[in-house]
Amino acid sequence: MDIFAKEFRADMLGQVDGLLDAKNVAATKVEEEALKLRAEQAQLTKTKARLANEECPVSVCPYCFYMSQKTSALTATDPTPDGIDQLKCKTCHNEWQQPD
Structure with missing residues (x-):
């Protein structure tokens, strides 16, 4: 054993x-x-x-500013068919309508 x-x-x-x-x-x-x-x-x-x-500055992408803590500039793109100005972020590629 x-x-x-x-x-x-x-x-x-x-x-x-x-x-x-x-x-x-x-x-x-x-x-x-x-x-x-x-x-x-x-x-x-x-x-x-x-x-x-x-507060997010007007010329900065809100998504990048709040979510990534980046100050990515927005650039103008072609207006919508309704004539609303649009802005696009070169960093995240989100599009935003121009605030009044």
Whole structure:
């Protein structure tokens, strides 16, 4: 029985080592994902503060200003068939109607 117990013990040690390695890999992935989520939360907090507290300049793309914290200039494009002036952002390519 002693030999059987030693073989069982050695086999189980190997299995437990494998399980520990797998759990360490999984834990590392979870920690990396948590870091990414915290970075996204920090970015959203900045965006929320900017949306709540800052006015976007007229000549700047609102999307880039609020969401990316960039001051991307808007350029004029052809008016709509209704004659409404339009502006386009060179960074995000969003189109905006000229404010009155």
